Amino acid sequence: MTTTLKKLAEVSGLSISTVSRALKNHPDISEKTKALVVELASVLDYEPDANAVHLRTKDNHLFGLIVPSVSNFFYDSCISAIEKESRKNNYSLMILQSGDNPDIELNNVRLCRQNRVSGLFACLSSSTENIDGFLKLKEVDIPVIFFDKVPERTDCHKVCVADTASATIAANAIISKRKKRILALFGNEQLLITKKRYKAFTETIQHSQEQIQLITASASSDVEAELLTKKNLDQHPDTIFCMSDEILTGVMKVLQHLRLKVPEEIAVIAISNGFIPTLYYPQITYVETSGVKLGQLAFSSMMTCLSGGTFTQDLTTESVLIEGGSL
Amino acid sequence: MTTTLKKLAEVSGLSISTVSRALKNHPDISEKTKALVVELASVLDYEPDANAVHLRTKDNHLFGLIVPSVSNFFYDSCISAIEKESRKNNYSLMILQSGDNPDIELNNVRLCRQNRVSGLFACLSSSTENIDGFLKLKEVDIPVIFFDKVPERTDCHKVCVADTASATIAANAIISKRKKRILALFGNEQLLITKKRYKAFTETIQHSQEQIQLITASASSDVEAELLTKKNLDQHPDTIFCMSDEILTGVMKVLQHLRLKVPEEIAVIAISNGFIPTLYYPQITYVETSGVKLGQLAFSSMMTCLSGGTFTQDLTTESVLIEGGSL
DNA sequence: GAAGTGACCGCAAACGTTTGCGACAACATT
DNA sequence: AATGTTGTCGCAAACGTTTGCGGTCACTTC
Numbered sequence: 067m068t069t070t071l072k073k074l075a076e077v078s079g080l081s082i083s084t085v086s087r088a089l090k091n092h093p094d095i096s097e098k099t100k101a102l103v104v105e106l107a108s109v110l111d112y113e114p115d116a117n118a119v120h121l122r123t124k125d126n127h128l129f130g131l132i133v134p135s136v137s138n139f140f141y142d143s144c145i146s147a148i149e150k151e152s153r154k155n156n157y158s159l160m161i162l163q164s165g166d167n168p169d170i171e172l173n174n175v176r177l178c179r180q181n182r183v184s185g186l187f188a189c190l191s192s193s194t195e196n197i198d199g200f201l202k203l204k205e206v207d208i209p210v211i212f213f214d215k216v217p218e219r220t221d222c223h224k225v226c227v228a229d230t231a232s233a234t235i236a237a238n239a240i241i242s243k244r245k246k247r248i249l250a251l252f253g254n255e256q257l258l259i260t261k262k263r264y265k266a267f268t269e270t271i272q273h274s275q276e277q278i279q280l281i282t283a284s285a286s287s288d289v290e291a292e293l294l295t296k297k298n299l300d301q302h303p304d305t306i307f308c309m310s311d312e313i314l315t316g317v318m319k320v321l322q323h324l325r326l327k328v329p330e331e332i333a334v335i336a337i338s339n340g341f342i343p344t345l346y347y348p349q350i351t352y353v354e355t356s357g358v359k360l361g362q363l364a365f366s367s368m369m370t371c372l373s374g375g376t377f378t379q380d381l382t383t384e385s386v387l388i389e390g391g392s393l
Numbered sequence: 394m395t396t397t398l399k400k401l402a403e404v405s406g407l408s409i410s411t412v413s414r415a416l417k418n419h420p421d422i423s424e425k426t427k428a429l430v431v432e433l434a435s436v437l438d439y440e441p442d443a444n445a446v447h448l449r450t451k452d453n454h455l456f457g458l459i460v461p462s463v464s465n466f467f468y469d470s471c472i473s474a475i476e477k478e479s480r481k482n483n484y485s486l487m488i489l490q491s492g493d494n495p496d497i498e499l500n501n502v503r504l505c506r507q508n509r510v511s512g513l514f515a516c517l518s519s520s521t522e523n524i525d526g527f528l529k530l531k532e533v534d535i536p537v538i539f540f541d542k543v544p545e546r547t548d549c550h551k552v553c554v555a556d557t558a559s560a561t562i563a564a565n566a567i568i569s570k571r572k573k574r575i576l577a578l579f580g581n582e583q584l585l586i587t588k589k590r591y592k593a594f595t596e597t598i599q600h601s602q603e604q605i606q607l608i609t610a611s612a613s614s615d616v617e618a619e620l621l622t623k624k625n626l627d628q629h630p631d632t633i634f635c636m637s638d639e640i641l642t643g644v645m646k647v648l649q650h651l652r653l654k655v656p657e658e659i660a661v662i663a664i665s666n667g668f669i670p671t672l673y674y675p676q677i678t679y680v681e682t683s684g685v686k687l688g689q690l691a692f693s694s695m696m697t698c699l700s701g702g703t704f705t706q707d708l709t710t711e712s713v714l715i716e717g718g719s720l
Numbered sequence: 721g722a723a724g725t726g727a728c729c730g731c732a733a734a735c736g737t738t739t740g741c742g743a744c745a746a747c748a749t750t
Numbered sequence: 751a752a753t754g755t756t757g758t759c760g761c762a763a764a765c766g767t768t769t770g771c772g773g774t775c776a777c778t779t780c
Binding site for chain 2: 757758759760761762764765766767
Binding site: 120160347 | 441442443463472490501675
C-alpha cells in the first residue's frame with residue numbers, strides 16, 4: 067500500500083489536517099510536531115498524490131505539448147527547451163504526437179483538456195484545417211501557444227522562427243559575395259513557411275543592384291531535392307540556397323557524388339537549426355533558426371499568458387548568420 | 394466554468410450518478426435518458442476531469458519517461474515509438490529530462506511517483522550510481538523498464554540494443570570484405586556500451602583466419618574523433634569502423650576534407666540508428682541499432698509487466714546490416 | 721477570578737468522479 | 751391480494767488532499 071496522509075495520521079496519532087500542515091511547514095504547527103511528522107513521512111516514503119492535490123487545488127502544474135513527431139531534429143531541440151524551462155518552473159510536460167494526423171491531433175487536444183493542463187503548446191499537423199478544438203480551450207481558460215506550424219488566423223498566440231528575416235539574411239549574404247547564378251530550392255509549396263521564405267528570398271535578390279540569375283524549384287522531400295539538384299546543375303549555378311535541412315541533405319548528397327569542391331566550384335548556404343550544416347566539410351554557412359530559442363520564446367510567451375497577459379502575442383525568434391566555409 | 398457531472402445533473406434534473414452512468418452506456422439507464430444526457434454533454438462541452446477519475450479509479454493510464462535529453466537522434470526515435478505505442482493503448486506519456494544530472498533524475502522519479510504513473514521508462518544519466526529511487530517504485534508496484542543506458546544489477550527489467558551482436562556483425566562484414574588494416578574508433582571508455590562493443594569487435598577480428606592489423610582508439614566527442622582520425626590516417630588503414638553516429642560524423646568530416654574516395658581509397662562502416670549514414674554519398678554501410686525497435690521492445694516489456702509478468706526481463710533488439718556503398 | 725491572549729490542533733466540507741446498494745414504480749405471476 | 755420480477759434511477763461513501771473555522775488548554779492581565 068502507498069502511504070497517504072491518513073496513514074501518517076493514524077500512525078502518529080495526529081489528525082490528517084495537522085499532518086498535512088506539518089508537511090507544508092505551516093506556522094500553526096509546533097516545531098516538535100513538524101519534526102515528528104517529517105521524520106515519519108520520510109520513513110514511510112510518503113509522496114503526495116498529485117491527482118488528489120490537483121483535484122483540490124485546481125492547478126495541476128502541467129503543460130501539454132502536441133507536435134507531429136518528436137523525432138525530428140528541429141522539434142526535438144524545441145521540445146527539449148520547453149521541457150527544461152517547464153521543469154525549472156515546477157511544471158511537468160505531457161507530450162503527445164499527432165503523427166501529422168488531424169484526427170489524432172484533436173484527440174490529443176481532448177486529452178489535454180481532460181487533464182486540465184495549465185497550458186498547451188501546439189505545433190499543427192500539416193493538414194490541419196479546423197482548429198475549433200484548440201479554440202475551445204480558450205473558453206475554459208487554457209492558453210494555447212502555437213509554435214512553428216501555426217494557424218493563419220490572427221486571434222491566436224504564435225511564436226515562429228523568423229521566416230522572412232532569415233530568408234532575407236541568406237539572400238543578402240549571397241549578394242554580398244557577388245554570386246551571379248543562384249539555384250534556390252524550397253520546400254513544400256503549400257506550407258506557409260515556404261511561401262514566406264520564397265517571397266522574401268526572391269524579392270531580396272531581385273531588388274539588389276546586381277545582375278543575378280535566379281533559378282527556383284520546390285521539393286517536398288530530400289530525395290526530390292536530390293533529383294532537382296541534379297537536373298538543374300547543367301545550368302551551372304555558382305550558388306545553391308537550401309530552405310531547410312531536408313533540402314540541404316539532398317543537395318549535399320549530389321555535391322558529394324559529383325565531387326564538386328565547396329565553395330570553389332559551387333557555394334552553398336542554408337536555413338537550418340544548426341546541426342546538419344556542421345556535418346560537412348567545409349561546414350555549411352547557414353542562417354540559424356534555433357529550435358532552442360523558439361522553445362524558450364514559446365515558454366516565456368506561455369508564462370506571460372498565465373500571469374494575466376491580455377494581448378495576443380505573435381512573436382518571432384531572431385535569426386543570425388553562422389559562417390561556415392561554404393559560401 | 395468548466396462543465397462537471399454536477400452541472401449536467403442540475404441542468405438535466407437527473408442525479409449525478411445517473412448522468413455518470415448514462416455517459417458510460419450503463420445498462421441500468423434507459424435509452425431515452427442516455428440520449429438526453431449525451432446530447433447535453435456535447436452541447437456543454439463536457440470532458441471528464443482526469444484527476445478526479447484517476448483519484449477514484451487508482452489507475453491514471455499514464456507512463457513516465459526519463460531520459461538525459463530528448464534532443465538526441467537516437468532517443469528521439471525511441472521516445473517517438475514509445476509515445477506512439479502508449480497512445481495506441483490509451484496511455485499518456487509524461488516525458489522528463491534529467492539533463493544527464495542524477496539529482497534532477499531523482500527528482501523526476503519522485504515526480505513520476507507523485508503522479509502515480511502506471512509504469513516508468515528510464516534511461517539513466519551517465520553518472521548515475523545510486524538507483525534506490527527507482528527501486529523504491531517497485532515497492533509501490535510501479536514497474537520500471539530501463540532502456541539503453543541501464544543499471545548493471547540483474548534484478549531490473551532492461552531492454553538494450555544488441556551491443557555485442559552489432560559489433561560482431563560489423564567486424565564480420567569487414568572480414569568478409571578481406572580488409573587488412575582497420576582503424577576502429579570507440580566512444581567514451583567508461584560506458585558499458587563501449588566496453589561491450591570494444592570486446593566483441595576486437596575479439597571477432599582477432600579470432601578470424603585472416604591476418605588483420607587493428608588500430609583502436611577512443612573518442613568521447615565528434616571533435617575528438619576528428620582529431621584521432623587525422624592522427625591515425627598516416628598508418629594507412631583501408632577501413633574505418635565507427636562505434637556510433639557521433640564518431641562517424643567526426644570521421645566523415647576528415648574524409649571529406651582530404652577528399653578521400655569512399656570506399657575505393659578507404660572503406661567506412663558504422664553502428665548507427667540509421668539517419669546519419671544516409672546523409673553521405675555513398676551512403677555509409679552500417680549495423681542498425683534501431684531506436685524505434687528499442688522503443689517498441691520497451692513498451693511490450695512494460696505491457697507484460699503490467700499484465701502480471703513475473704520474470705525480470707533482460708531483452709535486446711536484433712541488429713541487422715544495412716548495406717550502403719561505403720564498404 | 722473573570723476575561724483576554726496565543727499556541728496548537730481537529731472537524732468537516734470541498735474538489736469531480738465511480739459504484740454498491742437500496743428505492744420505487746409498473747407489471748406479471750401465483 | 752400477496753409476492754416476484756424487471757427496468758430505472760438516486761443516496762451516499764470513497765479516493766487523498768487542502769483549508770476555513772472553531773475548539774482546547776495554559777498562561778497572562780487587570
